[in-house]
Amino acid sequence: xxxxxxxxxxxxxxxxxxxxxxxxxxxxxxxxxxxxxxxxxxxxxxxxxxxxxxxxxxxxxxxxxxxxxxxxxxxxxxxxxxxxxxxxxxxxxxxxxxxxxxxxxxxxxxxxxxxxxxxxxxxxxxxxxxxxxxxxxxxxxxxxxxxxxxxxxxxxxxxxxxxxxxxxxxxxxxxxxxxxxxxxxxxxxxxxxxxxxxxxxxxxxxxxxxxxxxxxxxxxxxxxxxxxxxxxxxxxxxxxxxxxxxxxxxxxxxxxxxxxxxxxxxxxxxxxxxxxxxxxxxxxxxxxxxxxxxxxxxxxxxxxxxxxxxxxxxxxxxxxxxxxxxxxxxxxxxxxxxxxxxxxxxxxxxxxxxxxxxxxxxxxxxxxxxxxxxxxxxxxxxxxxxxxxxxxxxxxxxxxxxxxxxxxxxxxxxxxxxxxxxxxxxxxxxxxxxxxxxxxxxxxxxxxxxxxxxxx
Amino acid sequence: xxxxxxxxxxxxxxxxxxxxxxxxxxxxxxxxxxxxxxxxxxxxxxxxxxxxxxxxxxxxxxxxxxxxxxxxxxxxxxxxxxxxxxxxxxxxxxxxxxxxxxxxxxxxxxxxxxxxxxxxxxxxxxxxxxxxxxxxxxxxxxxxxxxxxxxxxxxxxxxxxxxxxxxxxxxxxxxxxxxxxxxxxxxxxxxxxxxxxxxxxxxxxxxxxxxxxxxxxxxxxxxxxxxxxxxxxxxxxxxxxxxxxxxxxxxxxxxxxxxxxxxxxxxxxxxxxxxxxxxxxxxxxxxxxxxxxxxxxxxxxxxxxxxxxxxxxxxxxxxxxxxxxxxxxxxxxxxxxxxxxxxxxxxxxxxxxxxxxxxxxxxxxxxxxxxxxxxxxxxxxxxxxxxxxxxxxxxxxxxxxxxxxxxxxxxxxxxxxxxxxxxxxxxxxxxxxxxxxxxxxxxxxxxxxxxxxxxxxxxxxxxxxxxxxxxxxxxxxxxxxx
Numbered sequence: 001x002x003x004x005x006x007x008x009x010x011x012x013x014x015x016x017x018x019x020x021x022x023x024x025x026x027x028x029x030x031x032x033x034x035x036x037x038x039x040x041x042x043x044x045x046x047x048x049x050x051x052x053x054x055x056x057x058x059x060x061x062x063x064x065x066x067x068x069x070x071x072x073x074x075x076x077x078x079x080x081x082x083x084x085x086x087x088x089x090x091x092x093x094x095x096x097x098x099x100x101x102x103x104x105x106x107x108x109x110x111x112x113x114x115x116x117x118x119x120x121x122x123x124x125x126x127x128x129x130x131x132x133x134x135x136x137x138x139x140x141x142x143x144x145x146x147x148x149x150x151x152x153x154x155x156x157x158x159x160x161x162x163x164x165x166x167x168x169x170x171x172x173x174x175x176x177x178x179x180x181x182x183x184x185x186x187x188x189x190x191x192x193x194x195x196x197x198x199x200x201x202x203x204x205x206x207x208x209x210x211x212x213x214x215x216x217x218x219x220x221x222x223x224x225x226x227x228x229x230x231x232x233x234x235x236x237x238x239x240x241x242x243x244x245x246x247x248x249x250x251x252x253x254x255x256x257x258x259x260x261x262x263x264x265x266x267x268x269x270x271x272x273x274x275x276x277x278x279x280x281x282x283x284x285x286x287x288x289x290x291x292x293x294x295x296x297x298x299x300x301x302x303x304x305x306x307x308x309x310x311x312x313x314x315x316x317x318x319x320x321x322x323x324x325x326x327x328x329x330x331x332x333x334x335x336x337x338x339x340x341x342x343x344x345x346x347x348x349x350x351x352x353x354x355x356x357x358x359x360x361x362x363x364x365x366x367x368x369x370x371x372x373x374x375x376x377x378x379x380x381x382x383x384x385x386x387x388x389x390x391x392x393x394x395x396x397x398x399x400x401x402x403x404x405x406x407x408x409x410x411x412x413x414x415x416x417x418x419x420x421x422x423x424x425x426x427x428x429x430x431x432x433x434x435x436x437x438x439x440x441x442x443x444x445x446x447x448x449x450x451x452x453x454x455x456x
Numbered sequence: 457x458x459x460x461x462x463x464x465x466x467x468x469x470x471x472x473x474x475x476x477x478x479x480x481x482x483x484x485x486x487x488x489x490x491x492x493x494x495x496x497x498x499x500x501x502x503x504x505x506x507x508x509x510x511x512x513x514x515x516x517x518x519x520x521x522x523x524x525x526x527x528x529x530x531x532x533x534x535x536x537x538x539x540x541x542x543x544x545x546x547x548x549x550x551x552x553x554x555x556x557x558x559x560x561x562x563x564x565x566x567x568x569x570x571x572x573x574x575x576x577x578x579x580x581x582x583x584x585x586x587x588x589x590x591x592x593x594x595x596x597x598x599x600x601x602x603x604x605x606x607x608x609x610x611x612x613x614x615x616x617x618x619x620x621x622x623x624x625x626x627x628x629x630x631x632x633x634x635x636x637x638x639x640x641x642x643x644x645x646x647x648x649x650x651x652x653x654x655x656x657x658x659x660x661x662x663x664x665x666x667x668x669x670x671x672x673x674x675x676x677x678x679x680x681x682x683x684x685x686x687x688x689x690x691x692x693x694x695x696x697x698x699x700x701x702x703x704x705x706x707x708x709x710x711x712x713x714x715x716x717x718x719x720x721x722x723x724x725x726x727x728x729x730x731x732x733x734x735x736x737x738x739x740x741x742x743x744x745x746x747x748x749x750x751x752x753x754x755x756x757x758x759x760x761x762x763x764x765x766x767x768x769x770x771x772x773x774x775x776x777x778x779x780x781x782x783x784x785x786x787x788x789x790x791x792x793x794x795x796x797x798x799x800x801x802x803x804x805x806x807x808x809x810x811x812x813x814x815x816x817x818x819x820x821x822x823x824x825x826x827x828x829x830x831x832x833x834x835x836x837x838x839x840x841x842x843x844x845x846x847x848x849x850x851x852x853x854x855x856x857x858x859x860x861x862x863x864x865x866x867x868x869x870x871x872x873x874x875x876x877x878x879x880x881x882x883x884x885x886x887x888x889x890x891x892x893x894x895x896x897x898x899x900x901x902x903x904x905x906x907x908x909x910x911x912x913x914x915x916x917x918x919x920x921x922x923x924x925x926x927x928x929x930x931x932x933x934x935x936x937x938x
Contacts (some may be wrong), residue, residue, distance in 0.1 A: 211524060241547050305591050306591075308589030308590070308591050308664070309589065309590065309591075310586070310587050310588060310589065310590055311577060311580055311581075311590040311593075314590055444570075444573075446590075447570065447573040450566075450573075450591075450594050451566060451567045451572065451573055454563050454566045454567050454598060455600075
């Protein structure tokens with residue numbers, strides 16, 4: 001399967017400015033493509049002015065998509081890191097025949113989780129049967145797609161992900177155009193669900209075409225999760241931290257209920273949704289650096305250990321990891337800082353152009369700051385996971401989750417002008433805890449590596 | 457009198473050799489109370505005692521050298537500084553800092569203690585040749601030190617005298633007793649612990665550094681390290697011992713050359729209870745065949761394969777019908793080796809000649825043996841040779857330990873008793889077979905040798921002499937007379 005790693009490495013390794021720019025653009029597309037396509041779908045659906053589809057239907061549809069994506073992200077968070085680790089382990093021992101069965105097994109587990117969550121939602125919200133079926137289909141298909149993205153992400157098959165999303169979102173848009181006017185909100189949801197089903201089918205077919213299967217399914221991910229329960233906690237807490245502040249505001253007096261029976265808080269959600277587009281540069285830097293320089297230095301370090309290098313060489317290898325780690329953070333701080341600054345300065349124009357209210361203006365500015373520090377914290381967290389510093393990663397992700405919940409609650413009590421600053425504080429706290437901790441361990445990485453193995 | 461007896465890898469879990477000697481010593485001294493500290497590698501599987509616990513054993517404690525132990529409370533704050541000082545001093549031959557060591561180091565403390573890491577890396581800088589693999593260094597540090605920490609944190613016994621039956625970990629633990637309670641320390645060595653370990657280390661394939669050593673055209677640093685560690689333990693043991701006992705003169709000389717103070721050394725040979733063999737001697741008879749026996753465990757160090765090769769030559773020259781061979785000793789200690797020996801017997805067509813008896817009382821066999829054989833690669837003062845001599849059986853033995861002394865006598869009066877057997881080279885089945893053929897053809901020589909052996913044992917190697925020697929040793933040390 002063609003991954004982007006080699007072409008990306010080749011582009012980024014070039015001294016040419018154009019090649020470098022192409023490398024970053026490529027990464028941006030890989031990282032943000034599915035997300036941009038989904039947003040594009042929402043935007044275009046509103047512009048299509050479908051007969052029989054009201055603004056309330058569109059808002060309800062957006063809320064269903066929001067809940068499905070949010071719920072699926074949290075549920076998949078349970079499996080994400082164990083599945084990624086399990087697949088990496090299998091690939092490390094060149095067990096290619098384990099890829100498809102592992103994917104199928106993980107997808108089954110994911111579907112069970114999504115089905116259980118969907119049942120609870122149906123019991124609580126009691127949507128009309130047609131809408132319940134469409135929502136259930138959407139939740140399941142999003143869960144399947146999320147699982148596929150874990151596997152294709154580990155396999156570095158970003159072109160497949162992007163291609164599948166192009167086909168799937170295009171199909172969703174086409175189906176929504178016909179099903180929407182005919183069936184209303186359930187039709188819009190069903191069309192979107194079908195598009196995701198198609199994405200999932202493309203994922204599965206590509207995996208099956210590329211890898212021989214040793215069996216129909218395998219649940220090795222469970223044993224990996226049992227061996228390293230920290231991976232479950234990190235994945236779940238990280239995903240939950242992203243959504244917990246939204247949930248707090250969905251339960252606030254400012255929340256509104258859409259025609260789908262779901263509560264949203266446009267005052268908060270709009271600003272954050274808009275601000276979330278600013279993270280693309282930081283995500284690209286994290287991806288490029290973690291996959292590139294940091295990964296290479298890390299791999300070199302462990303190769304030195306494996307080959308039995310002397311202490312001087314091992315220490316030099318560790319110094320390069322530290323340098324790469326600091327350079328990554330610095331690059332995020334600078335690039336994301338510039339983007340955040342620009343977004344804040346342009347906030348009046350953006351908010352005015354989109355016709356949003358003044359509170360969204362404030363929320364947008366705070367949210368831009370929030371995602372800025374969250375990206376730095378995420379870089380620290382992912383570095384910790386990369387280095388298997390699970391105790392650090394668990395602590396940081398749990399702190400981020402708890403602080404984001406508490407911050408949202410506090411700003412809810414403080415008043416609308418403070419909305420978004422809870423997320424800023426939560427990200428800052430996670431960063432303040434995680435950065436010195438990881439920095440300290442990295443500075444003594446050889447000690448932690450060796451002494452951690454004492455008695456093993 | 458209360459004696460703390462420290463045994464490593466032997467009593468009460470191994471039969472024969474040192475285990476049997478230790479058991480016999482305890483049983484022969486009913487007026488002394490013993491606490492036995494037994495050092496054993498792992499607690500899984502849990503070792504099974506092979507001897508009934510004598511009535512004068514107050515307690516039997518087992519410490520597991522390779523099993524991580526529970527965390528220890530309140531170690532000294534400068535414990536790693538003391539450890540470093542100890543390392544530097546022991547390199548210079550000074551064993552005194554050993555007494556100041558604080559070995560209360562558990563795995564969790566090692567993992568979390570930056571001072572431990574600093575110590576390891578400083579020692580690496582100080583002692584490892586340039587370019588030495590640090591991962592190999594670290595694992596060797598762990599492999600050499602953790603067992604020591606385990607041993608040194610074993611609960612101590614406040615006895616009147618501490619007596620270790622080897623150097624190594626047992627000697628080190630005994631030295632700690634001496635340092636802690638200021639009680640007399642007696643060290644008895646049957647073989648030479650450090651020399652035996654050295655052989656194992658040079659033969660080992662699991663110790664890293666061979667390629668580097670080859671590339672540098674120098675010795676293997678890691679094998680040297682292991683050797684130096686055991687030599688250090690030996691130096692500590694000798695340094696803290698009040699009396700250092702060996703079984704025969706050659707070993708005493710070795711001990712002196714390795715740091716034992718000459719005036720603290722002495723020889724106390726093994727001894728046997730002659731009354732146990734009196735009836736055997738009187739009941740000795742022929743079987744009509746040439747009956748050759750080897751009493752010993754079926755393990756590589758006894759080199760049973762050389763014995764079987766010798767038997768094959770002997771059978772070819774004697775005729776299978778006129779030859780009987782018995783191998784009397786446990787077969788379960790090294791099942792693979794035992795199976796290989798059984799396969800050799802089948803392959804040589806000696807199935808009707810050679811009998812692997814298994815663990816059994818050898819005395820019924822001594823009644824009919826014409827010659828007793830020992831093909832061991834390493835021994836101290838083998839009891840089986842003394843037993844055979846006590847029964848009046850000539851012995852063919854390899855030149856290991858004190859075998860030459862036993863069979864040919866020490867200079868002086870002992871030598872006048874005459875030869876009680878033949879000495880052969882190690883791992884030389886042809887020479888062993890030639891000695892057996894010589895004795896086959898000379899019944900009178902066998903009788904003369906048997907008589908010489910019997911007289912030698914009666915004069916020098918009696919169990920009561922050993923008993924008296926150790927009792928005197930304990931008493932004199934306790935009362936400061938010796």
